[in-house]
Ligand SMILES: Cc1ncc(C[n+]2csc(CCOP(=O)(O)OP(=O)(O)O)c2C)c(N)n1
């Protein structure tokens with residue numbers, strides 16, 4: 131198996147097979163702490179997902195974006211970055227954010243629009259992030275983050291800052307002009323960036339085959355003059371290895387890489403979606419069997435690094451963490467009315483000061 | 496003071512700000528050796544090198560988006576959109592990102608970019624190279640919109656825009672590039688958000704910006720001979736509007752005509768008149784009038800273009816009518 135560009139859709143980098151057996155020569159040989167950290171990151175993401183969906187159904191939060199089935203793509207890729215590297219996110223990568231130290235509590239404060247939300251109750255739920263973690267939250271118009279991320283990476287190169295930027299986007303987003311413009315610019319200026327496409331095969335109800343006739347995403351890199359890589363997105367070690375190589379290349383001045391992480395959106399697009407209307411349950415069931423968390427657990431067990439007791443105690447710990455986070459977020463009062471007007475401009479303009487006064491009068495009445 | 500072309504004043508502003516702050520850099524199509532479509536940036540590449548005067552691939556959305564990203568990392572990009580008409584291709588990056596990132600992300604990131612846009616007609620360039628689209632950007636919270644009318648203001652306001660931590664759409668007039676004005680020797684800025692009384696008058700206030708300030712002045716001079724005394728206000732900045740200066744003048748004269756080069760419907764004049772009516776109604780002796788481009792695409796044929804765009808003659812006709820009825 132080659133780690134190089136392959137455009138046969140059946141051929142992509144895989145290190146851990148579904149049964150947990152490992153392609154020894156490709157194993158990155160991470161130490162036990164790192165291996166466990168990856169597992170924790172995935173299981174945390176799944177745990178939040180299950181609770182997030184329930185909370186929305188209960189009407190306790192307004193909206194949630196699940197990423198079930200895509201945990202390996204998120205966590206494995208983020209793990210390949212250093213703390214001063216930047217991530218520019220789409221909206222389905224909470225696992226990458228947790229791995230960079232953003233707490234589940236801050237996630238739920240954002241989702242609930244509480245007064246402790248770092249984004250001050252302004253951005254859509256599930257679009258969180260923080261400057262402190264060099265994690266730029268999603269803006270939401272899909273694909274538009276790609277040229278912005280190219281700009282972040284380009285500025286780093288201009289400033290001779292060794293940081294690398296990784297940008298996430300979905301398969302559907304590759305149809306946007308911004309995909310082309312962002313990759314084209316990055317290719318021309320050999321910008322230190324990793325374009326990470328989570329090909330979960332669906333863009334709401336639009337299947338991948340109706341998104342592009344290219345057959346795969348990775349091939350598109352050819353036209354921008356840099357390498358494209360296809361990786362089994364349900365194999366966290368493969369995702370990590372492919373991303374690490376791309377990050378190292380970028381840092382060494384070798385320019386961008388496009389990574390296509392081939393995975394599957396097991397859940398609905400969001401809590402506003404019922405996928406049974408447009409896709410076959412059998413297809414979903416087939417992919418449920420390829421669960422990235424189970425596969426990796428098999429790998430850890432084979433290595434003697436994981437046991438049923440480990441599983442039980444970690445799950446209990448994560449349940450507690452998520453419970454506490456939800457409780458804190460739902461108990462917090464909303465942001466102050468005054469904050470409605472701050473940050474529109476660095477210094478509020480007269481019309482905003484006037485509107486603030488009027489708004490406060492209404493609140494007072 | 497020196498006499499200087501409006502275009503040279505802009506170039507000098509860029510050069511001075513680039514010398515002052517290493518984070519300032521210029522990007523856009525053909526801005527380096529070629530010097531930009533209107534030669535505004537000519538010579539800068541010799542002074543600062545290709546590392547800071549950066550030609551980009553032909554893609555407004557990518558280089559505005561890239562500038563947004565670079566700004567988030569602490570750079571201060573000055574983006575050159577060859578013709579304001581092409582800003583449509585960068586609309587998402589301006590409206591959904593540049594303007595909102597500071598707010599949407601809780602003040603954690605800033606986007607200090609300046610988007611320079613040569614606007615307006617009068618050159619027989621036709622419908623897609625002659626527009627004045629600035630009114631759109633007044634409608635977007637988070638953006639500032641600057642539109643200088645003189646070489647002095649072009650330099651001072653561009654320097655202010657580059658130092659501003661908010662995104663600024665900077666409207667330049669293609670026809671003003673070749674006009675000269677007095678520019679101080681020493682370093683100065685013209686703060687954004689402050690209008691200017693160009694000439695004082697008693698009977699009526701003409702409110703204009705960019706190239707239309709000159710047309711309003713010409714109209715005022717001619718009307719003066721007919722016994723109609725016009726005050727002329729140059730808005731200079733469209734967002735935030737300097738309502739105080741507008742109101743001070745309208746309260747004094749009791750009449751207002753807003754002049755703009757963009758289309759009439761939904762234009763700058765619509766907002767300015769609404770503000771005047773809301774805030775100065777008790778002082779008005781006449782309905783607020785607007786002189787603007789016709790609601791058509793700007794035609795290429797000279798005679799048609801002149802018919803479509805406002806000028807001093809049309810301002811005079813409107814003022815005369817107004818004074819006849821409400822004088
Ligand atoms: C510019 C734009 N058009 C449409 C939408 C509505 N929309 C939200 S997500 C989505 C699908 C995106 O699919 P993909 O890029 O594959 O990402 P995924 O949701 O599968 O992670 C669409 C059409 C949007 N957010 N932005």
Ligand SMILES: [Mg+2]
Pocket residue numbers: 300301302328329330331332333334
């Ligand atoms: Mg998708």
